[in-house]
Amino acid sequence: MAGGAFVSEGGNGGRDYEGGVTVFVVITCMVAAMGGLLFGYDLGISGGVTSMDEFLSKFFPQLEKQRVKAKHETAYCKFDDQKLQLFTSSLYLAALVASFVASVVTRKYGRKVSMFTGGLAFLTGALINAFAINVTMLIIGRLLLGVGVGFANQSTPVYLSEMAPAKIRGALNICFQVAITSGILVANLINYGTSNSAKNGWRVSLGLAAVPAILMVIGSFFLPDTPNSMLERGKYEEAKQMLKKVRGTENVDHEFQDIRDACEAAKKVEHPWKNIRQSKYRPALVFCSAIPFFQQITGINVIMFYAPVLFKTLGFGDDAALMSAVITGVVNVLATFVSLYSVDRFGRRFLFLEGGIQMFICQILVGSFIGLKFGTTGTGTLTPATADWILVFICVYVAGFAWSWGPLGWLVPSEICPLEIRPAGQAVNVSVNMFFTFLIGQFFLTMLCHMKFGLFYFFAGMVAIMTIFIYFLFPETRGVPIEEMGRVWKQHWFWKSYIPDDAVIGGHDEN
Numbered sequence: 001m002a003g004g005a006f007v008s009e010g011g012n013g014g015r016d017y018e019g020g021v022t023v024f025v026v027i028t029c030m031v032a033a034m035g036g037l038l039f040g041y042d043l044g045i046s047g048g049v050t051s052m053d054e055f056l057s058k059f060f061p062q063l064e065k066q067r068v069k070a071k072h073e074t075a076y077c078k079f080d081d082q083k084l085q086l087f088t089s090s091l092y093l094a095a096l097v098a099s100f101v102a103s104v105v106t107r108k109y110g111r112k113v114s115m116f117t118g119g120l121a122f123l124t125g126a127l128i129n130a131f132a133i134n135v136t137m138l139i140i141g142r143l144l145l146g147v148g149v150g151f152a153n154q155s156t157p158v159y160l161s162e163m164a165p166a167k168i169r170g171a172l173n174i175c176f177q178v179a180i181t182s183g184i185l186v187a188n189l190i191n192y193g194t195s196n197s198a199k200n201g202w203r204v205s206l207g208l209a210a211v212p213a214i215l216m217v218i219g220s221f222f223l224p225d226t227p228n229s230m231l232e233r234g235k236y237e238e239a240k241q242m243l244k245k246v247r248g249t250e251n252v253d254h255e256f257q258d259i260r261d262a263c264e265a266a267k268k269v270e271h272p273w274k275n276i277r278q279s280k281y282r283p284a285l286v287f288c289s290a291i292p293f294f295q296q297i298t299g300i301n302v303i304m305f306y307a308p309v310l311f312k313t314l315g316f317g318d319d320a321a322l323m324s325a326v327i328t329g330v331v332n333v334l335a336t337f338v339s340l341y342s343v344d345r346f347g348r349r350f351l352f353l354e355g356g357i358q359m360f361i362c363q364i365l366v367g368s369f370i371g372l373k374f375g376t377t378g379t380g381t382l383t384p385a386t387a388d389w390i391l392v393f394i395c396v397y398v399a400g401f402a403w404s405w406g407p408l409g410w411l412v413p414s415e416i417c418p419l420e421i422r423p424a425g426q427a428v429n430v431s432v433n434m435f436f437t438f439l440i441g442q443f444f445l446t447m448l449c450h451m452k453f454g455l456f457y458f459f460a461g462m463v464a465i466m467t468i469f470i471y472f473l474f475p476e477t478r479g480v481p482i483e484e485m486g487r488v489w490k491q492h493w494f495w496k497s498y499i500p501d502d503a504v505i506g507g508h509d510e511n
Contacts, residue, residue: 021168022248029163031219033175035115035156037212038122039149040183043301044329045205046088048191048322055202059135060084077449082442083135089441090139094146095153096434102154103427110229111162112220114155119216122148122209130207145209146434152216153430157414158422162226163246166481170343170411174336177407181336183212185329192322227256228419231263258483262419276421276428282498283489287474288413288425292433294466295409298359299459300401301440303328303394310448316387324391331395335402347478348408349470355404356467360460362397366390367456376452405466409433415482 049055060083098121106114125144132138156176164172190208194201227246230239243252243259276285302310311321343351369390373381410429417425447455475492477485489495 021165022246024248025163025165025246026172028223028246029160029172030175032115032156032159032163032223033172033179034212034215034219035118035152036176036179037183038118038145038152038209038216040180041187041209041212042091042145042149042183043180044184044187044325045191045209046091048188048195048325049202049205050084050088051321052191052195052202054199056084059087059132059138081445085442085445087135087138087142089438090142091146091149092434092438092441094143095150096146096431096438098147098150099154099427099430099434102151102430103423105151106155106158106426107232107423110225110233111155111159112223112225112229114151115159115220115223116217118148118151118153118155119213119220120148121145121151123213123217126207126209126213129209130203132206141206148213148216150430150434153410153433154423154426157410158426159223159226161411161414161482162228165247166479168344169415169482170348170478171340173411173414174340174343174407176410177402178333178336178340181329181332181402181406185326185333188322188326188329192319192326195319195322228259228263231260232267232419236260255481258481259419262483265418265420268420273424276424279498280486280500281418281421283492283495284417284421284425285428287416288428289432290466290469291409291413292429293436294462294469295405296433296436296440297459297462297466298401298405299363299440299456299462300398300406301437302444302459303398311391327391328395328398331398332402332406335399336407338399339403339407342403343407343411344478347476348412349474349476351404352408352470352474353467355400356463356470358400359397359405360463360467362393362400363456363460363463365393366397367453367460369393370456371453374453412477415477416485416488418486419483 060081062081062083102114102118105117121144125141125146125148128137128141128144132141157173160173160176161169187205190205194204224242224245227239227243230236230242239259240252240256243256244250247255275281311324316324339351369386373386413429414422414426451458473494475488475495477488480488486499490499
């Protein structure tokens, strides 16, 4: 059932493999990408719930008292409360810790076991949150949600990169980001609906997180393991048969041998966490750390999980704030499909750079509009025209992120690590991502209170730095089989000095 023969693009030193884009591999990757629904739904649901008056009065009554104090009359400080922010951010701290455990499980027991574990933990956390009667239950539920996100985010991108042919690896991997953005949009729509319900709308919003968790549990149960994972555990014949099935051809000898060589090299590595610090893995370690750091410091999660609170802070009404979040959610999903189309046509570098420039301009404009209306005192009101312009520029900013740093933040780290350090590399990626998501979630409302409109200039400055970083240091990885990625570093003007001439990366001599 091959969709046609292809050869990987050899412009970056990759080898050519026979095979096609099969219906089997497309369906498999789409099911696996549903793990992104967990992350996306939570990103979208938490901000809407924390803007609901019934939820706030039940769990955070002190916030209402603070909002009537004089020092909190400024528009910038309406929601500055550490406990409220802990409700949002605690998930990401748990995800950070869980990602390290998940890296061991992923390597020893396979990618699908990690995905199943993540779905089960997320399901448990969703049910606890739906029936919560105090803040303690809320936090426990959030911690379990974090375990689910840590496992899913660690294993799903790796699964997708290993199953996909090099030619469409970017597009299939970005299905994970499509699922994330779809989850955000669905959550925003549910928040908008439940905010006007008679009572306990917030319970419905939190409890429906069980739906993507159930999809993840059921989907991972039926998914096949990747050929790479089978080889890691000594299942050579099963791995070759699976590779034939996903490539749609009997002639997989070259690719299978490359994966097997990489697997043999990986088995010799007893301590991947120690080995990832070696010189020849320096580029992979740097990008597995830098890309998730920059992805979060763009300020995107300010929009994604604090959108209703942010819009409410800026003077949008309750319903208007939630509807504005829905609008940005729609833009997020549609723009992600642009990346799905373009990532394997124009390459990773082009999207990184274009998206960075677009986000930089929008952050400057949003900060300037807010500064003109609220100044440093935080007093003032938005005219309908100004509110519309702010929403437009936020949507353009979200679009820039959604077709660049959003999907590429998961795709690139999952494809640049050789097999022997891949679980460790992905754990670094997830843990750095979760750590800085935690920091943004925990301190954004406080930073907004103190830095005021200057906070958007801060994010713009970070976007400028990360765009320059990519321009000088990131080589194109489009069309390169992941077992051949070491050749890309050998050809780069800067990273080649870290790769010894006799280095063996991914099972191949890089001479």
